[in-house]
Amino acid sequence: MKTLYLMRHGETLFNVYHRIQGASDSPLTARGIAQAKAAKAFFEKRGIHFTDAVSSTQERASDTLELISDQPYQRLKGIKEWDFGVFEGESETLNPKHPGEASYGTFFADHGYGGEAMLAVQKRMLATLTAVMQQSKGDTVLAVSHGGAMHAFLLHYLAWPMTEYQIHTGNCAILEMRFDGSEFHFVASFDPLQEN
Template structure:
């Protein structure tokens, strides 16, 4: 069985000022670096040794992984990037303010087509709405987006199982992690608002994922206690 520690990257410049990052990228802030340093120290304090590491090919996930591996004493393990576990692509809205897209453009689209509803609309509806209004032609349909997310994480898990890995760490993105959890466990509520540096616990065995605690901040909290002693 493969134990998977699925991490949302550390806090970035765009996270801090409320901009939709998507496939665009900004570096971790000083607070973001501190947060994933805490995470690495928390892993170390728990004695977790990783056999393999994976991240998207975005700079913010690569930077996050560096802090995790260095501070958990897991440097030197096999590590590769996989572009399939990137964040959602927001097309021409990449880099725009979150409020403009999620509180402005999308509700107007849903209202126009009669699908406006209370609470968060499902991922398929959101993805296809972004695709419909993207003027750059970069955004993905839900079929494309969900397909590459599921394929990417599944291939990582299969590769790790074949290598007899017990513990792996993956750094990905908030909306991508939320979508993946919903895809593998559709009966669960779709996770929203995952904190930077949070951990979602999964296992993989014989072709099946199981979901444990989602958005776990206990490793960061433990690391913070170590730093502030």
């Protein structure tokens, strides 16, 4: 059994200004840097060492990973954030309302908005992370990704509402998952700022 630590990047400028941030990018804030350093301390305190590390191709994720570990890592498009099409960079108030639903579904892929559907995000996250875990020669992997992409990934395994599982998905949230060779199993979620 292998362990995946799947985590979100630190706070960015777009997070502060409540801008939709998917395929677009913005830099880590001072708080985001502090969150990444808290995540590093979280892993060090528990004696967790990574045999492999991967990051989204987006700078906010790779910058976060580099604050946690100085080991070599791969940047993978398959774990990048959900593409929100023409909504990129716009106010989060424009996000569609979806009461009682688990995600935005096909909203950003429909109507000529040029974005991705949730199932497309989920499919690439599952395929990429499964391949990473199967190819890893070790047993502990760190993957730095994004909130929307992580949410889509979790929806494959956990029933909505996920609040029943007390899953934290804020900036630098850490999800501990076990991998049995083909499937992932949710273990726990951590907020490194609360855990240290």
